[in-house]
Amino acid sequence: MKSVVMSALENDYRVIGIRRGWAGLLHYNLDEHSTHDYYVKDLSLHDVHRIDRTGGTFLHTSRTNPQRVKPQDVPDFLKNSAYGKAIDDKGTMDYTDYIMKVLSHLGIDILVTIGGDDTLSYSVRLHKEGFPVVAIPKTMDNDVFGTDYCIGFSTAITRSVDFITNMRTSVGSHERIGVVELFGRNAGETSLIAGYLAYVDRVLIPEVPFNMERLAGYIMEDKRNNPSNYAILTISEGAIMEAGSIIESGEEDAYGHRKLGGIGEVVAEEIKRLTGQGIMYQQLGYLMRSGAPDSLDRMVAMSFGHLAIQLIQRNDFGKLTALHGGKYTTVPVEMVLSGKKVVDVKSFYDISTYKPFIKDFLGVPMFLS
Template identity: 55%
Template sequence: MRIGILTGGGDVPGLNSCIKAVTRRATEQGWEVIGFRRGWAGPLNYNPDDPEGSERHLMRLDNEAVRTIDREGGTILHTTRTDPQWMVEAKLPDFLKGKFKLSDKGTVDTTPHILRVFEHLGIDVMVTIGGDGTLAYAAQLHGEGMKTVSIPKTMDNDVFGTDYCIGFSTAVSRSVEHINALRTSTGSHERIAVVELFGRHSGETALIASYLADVDRAIIAEVPFDVAKLGALLAADRAANPARYAMVVISEGARMEGGERLTYGEADEYGRKRLGGIGHLVGEELTKITGIDTITQSLAYLMRAGPPDALDQMVAKSFGTLAVQEIAAGRSGFMTALRDGNYETVPAALCTEGRKRVDVKAFYDRDAYRPRIAQVTGKPMFLY
């Protein structure tokens, strides 16, 4: 048996732990493990007609190669947001240019090449660790005859079909740590702090971090907000605080009532622009509205920097172990998942069938702009 493995999308703490678990459990089975570098860009850039020159796109994994990797964050395989079914011709490796039909959107689908690479390398099962984009493509490949296994990771915790994704706990822990550290400067200058966190469509990271750090207000991606109302609330929070400061956390994907999500830069080949800037915009508006100076801080990649915490280590290694156990039992086409506190598997395509978002009614006060846990009894550990 030869197992392939890759990590796609944004990096999160815990990826190396998962890679290590897959490699060790597979080695115990007597299987070989081949890692593809840089997500789906690995097989995309591998040329079966030049295997020696293409070796740089692979990483041969064994117990020695993964011995210490779980002590660090990120991914030793590196990662990209490459999606082989929506490639711009100009970004294809030279040996693939001109070999695919252009779609109406000016992109090409390189899936036949990806399947050829797996066949050439003798990959029996492909293990993909990623968010909904990476995993959706893996599910598509399984439908085309390539055996795949999906493992969900995203610090937003927004992959549909699982209650938990690798990276979420550490992202929340990092956020709480930096939010509380920022209280020093905010209080010293008697200002309002606006802290922007990652979260394109789901505000769960901002919600839970705000709940744990006990900030004054929280703005999540799911609920449009009135900045004038927010300013009045924060001014009152500051006045009531003996230390004369207030704090608000905001998801990068949040938007004002009647407004759009803020993006910047040119769109990539998949039509996506970078999100960000809402924190600075809100900070400027709050100063205009309240007359109080603000501190704005985007935590950005600090949320997912460094090694994983104990929970992400546990989930990552358990997901990796579960994946190999199921492969050994002859199964594929599934995604590892945590549901109601239990490890299980679900159909790989389930991640494409919905969107995981904050249950606003159960966990958020849309009038006060604050986390509000309507009922704790019966809820899972992370209040999903």
């Protein structure tokens, strides 16, 4: 965001920030000026000059999908309006016509959108509606299709490796088995890379269902072979046991996702039951994505931001900034909907031992993705 704003202002563009992303546009009331003050902010150098020193976004974020708004999430002023189009028999509405109206009202000519595949999927919709969009991939899961790298991934891995390394103090002192659950819905790259770099004993990812009995046997062997008599494994929140199912809770959000989490605790209890060993279970969750960005994420974020403004200057819209083979490039924004980015199991994982395994490093991408 900092490089987008700075580069845009240097080139005589006016920059407007929308608070809470798509929610800000959906909840902007054309007849109520107070919503303008709340959701719309002109951005200056003063607003952004220190934001790269911490994580997060001062504009805040949301899980809003304007093309799939549940009845309970429709703003009061839009209920029974002509803007909504019913898309199912449950009252789910598409308010894209209203989003386009708000963009026109605000005099916004171009949108720079930053987020994961869910956020960017609506960027694709606006692009198809003819609105100029430039998209930037940002998700610690690193699973946006069309780019090798997404902003946030390196910081999340760095945090995870640090936590795992520190956790060895307690797990080793008490001679236990440590189970560390990491974010990762459909792609296991966070568990794979964090486990690989932290030298954990076993790594579980969503792409490969695991056998609980075999895992327990392996982890006990790892513990016995460790002079300090302990072992550690990482597990993605989206991992599943053989013949099992993904562990979810709560209602679906605007993008059809229920809350993931808890498989690590289930695995910890099963290991304890099968082996009789003491367990230390840690769900890192949001700690992975909190705090200041590392140097690699600063580099990529700055470069993507400047690239986005260069695309705007060329009137080259409908593009996603991307990294391919270590080089900055762009792809059509529709790419984010054309597939699912997952771990290349054949190249980077041993499905029989549940370990990272790179068969040949020649030509391998930097992030094993």
